[in-house]
Amino acid sequence: WALHLKNVTMSLSGEYECTFATYPYGTKAAKIQLIVKAEEERHYLKIVWSNQTLEIPCLDDMTSEDLSTYHLKWLVGENGRQEELVTKEPSSPAVYRNSSTLDGRAVRLGLNNALMVFPTKITDDGRVFSCHVLHHPERVQKSSTTVRVLGK
Numbered sequence: 001w002a003l004h005l006k007n008v009t010m011s012l013s014g015e016y017e018c019t020f021a022t023y024p025y026g027t028k029a030a031k032i033q034l035i036v037k038a039e040e041e042r043h044y045l046k047i048v049w050s051n052q053t054l055e056i057p058c059l060d061d062m063t064s065e066d067l068s069t070y071h072l073k074w075l076v077g078e079n080g081r082q083e084e085l086v087t088k089e090p091s092s093p094a095v096y097r098n099s100s101t102l103d104g105r106a107v108r109l110g111l112n113n114a115l116m117v118f119p120t121k122i123t124d125d126g127r128v129f130s131c132h133v134l135h136h137p138e139r140v141q142k143s144s145t146t147v148r149v150l151g152k
Contacts, residue, residue: 007136010036041142049150054117054124055110056145058131071134074115076101078127085129088113101127125149 005012013036019029048054058072072088076099083101086109088094094109108116115129130144 008036008139009136012036037139041144044143044145045148046145047148047150048120050122050152051119054115054120054147056115056129056131056147057143058113058115059133059141059143068113072113073132074109075130075132076127077130082130085115120147120149122149122151 003016003018013034015031015033017029017031019027021027042059044056046054046056058074069090071090073084074086075082075084077083078101083099084097085099085102085107086094086096088109096107098104099107102117105121106116106118110116113131115131117124124147126146126148128144128146130142133141135141
């Protein structure tokens with residue numbers, strides 16, 4: 001016996017109980033506590049050489065899942081400030097923002113919506129790039145990658 005929930009929202013969090021009658025043993029019951037999280041976030045570190053192409057996967061563990069059916073956005077953060085770089089709506093081309101943080105460098109989406117920045121500069125050291133994937137209005141997956149830039 002199983003309970004299958006679709007379009008799960010935070011309002012479905014709580015205790016669920018399954019009760020059934022057996023013969024000759026009587027009623028059996030089992031309880032489970034369901035906790036629905038609004039956000040999931042993972043943190044990564046990426047080391048890259050200066051003047052190389054920086055490539056950051058959106059969600060490392062979701063390469064097999066098709067992200068094209070979800071709303072996606074890439075942001076870059078520095079000194080407590082975040083700036084949007086790219087947004088991608090389902091079945092639409094990506095929209096690129098003019099980022100003052102990346103001072104006119106090439107920013108593109110690669111395979112599996114990986115962020116591509118060329119060329120990497122020493123000023124990128126310590127910056128945090130984050131990918132947000134909206135699966136449902138109440139479920140957002142995030143991955144944040146801190147970049148360390150090595151000079152030659």
